[in-house]
Amino acid sequence: MSGRRALVMGAGGFVGSHLVRRLKSESFAVRGADLKTPEFSPTAADEFLVGDLQNIDFMRQVMDGAFDEVYQLAADMGGAGYIFTGANDADIMSNSALINLNVLQCSKAQPFGRVFYASSACIYPAYNQVNPDDPKTAEATAYPAEPDSEYGWEKLFSERLYLAHARNRGMKVRIARYHNIFGPEGTWQGGREKAPAALCRKVAEISDGGTIEIWGDGEQTRSFLYIEECLEGTVRLMRSDVGEPVNVGSTEMVSINELAMRIAAIAGKSIKIRHIPGPLGVRGRTSDNDLIRQRLGWTPLAPLHTGLEQTYRWILTQVSALRA
Numbered sequence: 001m002s003g004r005r006a007l008v009m010g011a012g013g014f015v016g017s018h019l020v021r022r023l024k025s026e027s028f029a030v031r032g033a034d035l036k037t038p039e040f041s042p043t044a045a046d047e048f049l050v051g052d053l054q055n056i057d058f059m060r061q062v063m064d065g066a067f068d069e070v071y072q073l074a075a076d077m078g079g080a081g082y083i084f085t086g087a088n089d090a091d092i093m094s095n096s097a098l099i100n101l102n103v104l105q106c107s108k109a110q111p112f113g114r115v116f117y118a119s120s121a122c123i124y125p126a127y128n129q130v131n132p133d134d135p136k137t138a139e140a141t142a143y144p145a146e147p148d149s150e151y152g153w154e155k156l157f158s159e160r161l162y163l164a165h166a167r168n169r170g171m172k173v174r175i176a177r178y179h180n181i182f183g184p185e186g187t188w189q190g191g192r193e194k195a196p197a198a199l200c201r202k203v204a205e206i207s208d209g210g211t212i213e214i215w216g217d218g219e220q221t222r223s224f225l226y227i228e229e230c231l232e233g234t235v236r237l238m239r240s241d242v243g244e245p246v247n248v249g250s251t252e253m254v255s256i257n258e259l260a261m262r263i264a265a266i267a268g269k270s271i272k273i274r275h276i277p278g279p280l281g282v283r284g285r286t287s288d289n290d291l292i293r294q295r296l297g298w299t300p301l302a303p304l305h306t307g308l309e310q311t312y313r314w315i316l317t318q319v320s321a322l323r324a
């Protein structure tokens with residue numbers, strides 16, 4: 001490999017596989033690493049190492065070489081149906097923490113230009129997200145900490161791990177707190193899918209006038225960021241001088257009922273909604289973009305509708321292919 005080189009850990013996942021394509025479009029030589037290759041299309045990486053990043057020998061192999069940009073996206077993650085049931089807490093915490101400890105352990109022998117860590121909006125305190133119309137997620141409100149899930153606690157711990165290494169070892173660390181990223185080639189079935197993909201699937205599966213199920217009363221709120229804008233925010237942050245964690249998310253907050261109705265409109269179907277018990281997470285969440293606007297002079301602006309159209313179309317093809 002020659003020229004600018006990037007390493008993407010988690011390159012077999014949703015954000016990672018898109019990020020590899022983005023870096024290739026910028027002429028980076030890219031090494032990807034993951035437990036698996038991407039599920040929905042071939043990787044664009046120049047080389048792809050398959051293995052477990054919890055294994056320090058594999059991590060050493062992955063990090064061997066000089067990289068201008070290292071992106072650490074590998075994590076044991078999923079939507080509400082995976083992270084809020086409680087059943088996966090031990091795996092989520094230990095699997096993801098060990099990957100991050102290994103990255104930093106191996107970076108002593110193999111220093112890199114700069115490292116990006118994908119944190120989450122799930123680090124924000126539950127007590128600031130009880131009002132669905134006015135949740136608070138300014139970066140400075142992360143403490144006193146009270147994430148509502150062990151997934152959020154692990155992300156907060158790992159943020160601190162990277163920040164400590166930045167302070168004590170002069171590493172250039174960049175941390176994004178992603179707010180519910182969605183788009184084509186994201187997980188859409190199997191239990192780890194997030195609300196946009198789950199609701200696109202449910203709408204795609206029914207006939208006009210049919211009923212879909214939604215967890216809770218559907219009045220809980222979220223904002224959703226389309227993958228292309230997530231990548232733009234990610235590379236802008238990586239190449240900036242911003243060393244503190246920054247939200248990368250949308251400010252277009254909608255209720256989950258509203259999300260379902262917007263997807264139904266895109267599908268050209270009228271739907272009925274049945275509300276059922278399920279894992280809920282916080283009552284309200286949206287991105288606070290004051291800091292990213294100040295520090296990067298950029299914020300995501302694309303309307304939710306644009307990303308939903310692309311995502312629904314892709315999930316419809318997946319549902320149709322599965323049926324066929």
Ligand code: NAD
Nearest residue numbers: 012013014015034035052053073074075118120178180181
């Ligand atoms: P994803 O699950 O699609 O990708 C994560 C990848 O990490 C998977 O391909 C998985 O196989 C890999 N991985 C997990 N454990 C591994 C191990 N031990 N060794 C090697 N690879 C391993 O998730 P994503 O949506 O692409 O998310 C990317 C990152 O962004 C994650 O760190 C996630 O926690 C974070 N994040 C994502 C969102 C979102 O809405 N997508 C929101 C907040 C934070």
Ligand code: GDD
Nearest residue numbers: 078079080120121179180193194195198214215279280281
């Ligand atoms: N997944 C899913 N599937 N969620 C549903 C469904 C369904 O069928 N029906 C209703 N919901 C509701 C959930 O109960 C939750 O209240 C809301 O939709 C959003 O759920 P998700 O999109 O699954 O997750 P989240 O927004 O609570 O958390 C996600 O975003 C974080 C960052 O903002 C997760 O992906 C986290 O891993 C991520 O860090």
